[in-house]
Amino acid sequence: MKYTIISCSVSSGTILSHTKETEVDIKWAFKGSKSKIFTYIRMMWFKYNFPMKKIWLNNALSDLGDVMIVFDSCVNEYILAWFKKTYSDKRFIFYYWNSINHTSFPVEKVRELGYEVWGFDPADASKYQYRLNPQFFCHNWYNSLDPADVPEVDIGFVGRDKNGRMQLVQKVLSELNKIDNCTSSIYITAPKWYLYFFNRNYKRILNFEDMIRKEMRARILLDVANSERCGYTLRVYDVLCNGRKLITNNINIIDEDFYDKRNSFVYGLDSPEDFETFVNTDFSREKEDKLENSNMSNWLARFL
Numbered sequence: 001m002k003y004t005i006i007s008c009s010v011s012s013g014t015i016l017s018h019t020k021e022t023e024v025d026i027k028w029a030f031k032g033s034k035s036k037i038f039t040y041i042r043m044m045w046f047k048y049n050f051p052m053k054k055i056w057l058n059n060a061l062s063d064l065g066d067v068m069i070v071f072d073s074c075v076n077e078y079i080l081a082w083f084k085k086t087y088s089d090k091r092f093i094f095y096y097w098n099s100i101n102h103t104s105f106p107v108e109k110v111r112e113l114g115y116e117v118w119g120f121d122p123a124d125a126s127k128y129q130y131r132l133n134p135q136f137f138c139h140n141w142y143n144s145l146d147p148a149d150v151p152e153v154d155i156g157f158v159g160r161d162k163n164g165r166m167q168l169v170q171k172v173l174s175e176l177n178k179i180d181n182c183t184s185s186i187y188i189t190a191p192k193w194y195l196y197f198f199n200r201n202y203k204r205i206l207n208f209e210d211m212i213r214k215e216m217r218a219r220i221l222l223d224v225a226n227s228e229r230c231g232y233t234l235r236v237y238d239v240l241c242n243g244r245k246l247i248t249n250n251i252n253i254i255d256e257d258f259y260d261k262r263n264s265f266v267y268g269l270d271s272p273e274d275f276e277t278f279v280n281t282d283f284s285r286e287k288e289d290k291l292e293n294s295n296m297s298n299w300l301a302r303f304l
Contacts, residue, residue, distance in 0.1 A: 014207065157222040
């Protein structure tokens with residue numbers, strides 16, 4: 001079985017471009033997707049319904065797999081309809097890699113266009129009645145890491161400031177430091193790249209490899225979200241696959257077969273009295289094999 005994953009956005013496309021699986025082919029939907037300027041022009045082109053939209057389609061949109069998986073970020077109705085019309089013999093899956101309240105493309109329109117609807121978030125799966133296929137990771141994402149690198153701080157956070165995340169990160173770190181005075185590092189970028197120029201508190205957005213290397217500078221990575229999201233971010237796998245610990249406010253992690261109390265502290269659920277023990281306990285690799293259930297090969301297999 002051959003899969004083709006289609007990305008319409010810079011962020012998801014950059015991550016997927018580091019994915020090296022023999023059974024999957026990664027393609028960009030549009031020309032100029034790696035350029036912020038061309039991406040903006042294209043989005044305005046479609047927003048104001050200018051003619052000749054086809055000029056934006058990537059020339060590489062051919063020789064596609066049996067199963068087409070289109071990711072939700074920056075997708076539009078034109079590209080979805082074009083795929084269905086041009087490749088009517090393919091199986092089409094629309095995958096929400098974001099919570100639905102953070103994306104502008106409605107589930108009803110996806111179904112109307114004839115796509116199967118899947119996504120990563122259990123709460124959205126229940127609310128919008130789509131099929132659940134949780135978050136995934138790919139071992140190739142971590143090829144640039146040096147296993148000999150030693151963490152520089154106890155707790156770190158690397159991510160975008162979505163939905164007041166900056167304030168939440170600072171609040172959590174402040175509370176945890178009252179229990180155990182850990183060294184910490186916060187690297188927060190703007191929710192949109194251009195907002196970096198208007199807020200001096202934001203750091204520059206890192207490329208994917210630099211972001212992972214920045215995450216690995218901490219012995220424990222903080223993963224918090226100020227939303228109703230139940231699905232996991234990539235940070236969960238970034239750290240647990242690479243011998244780092246996790247602090248998260250996503251209580252759903254305790255139901256996972258890879259969950260190990262020695263490796264994951266659930267903020268808001270675990271007792272603060274246990275935090276110092278958590279910090280000073282070595283990382284456990286006892287359930288390392290369970291993480292493989294979430295690698296990309298198994299993620300693809302769940303679509304069958």
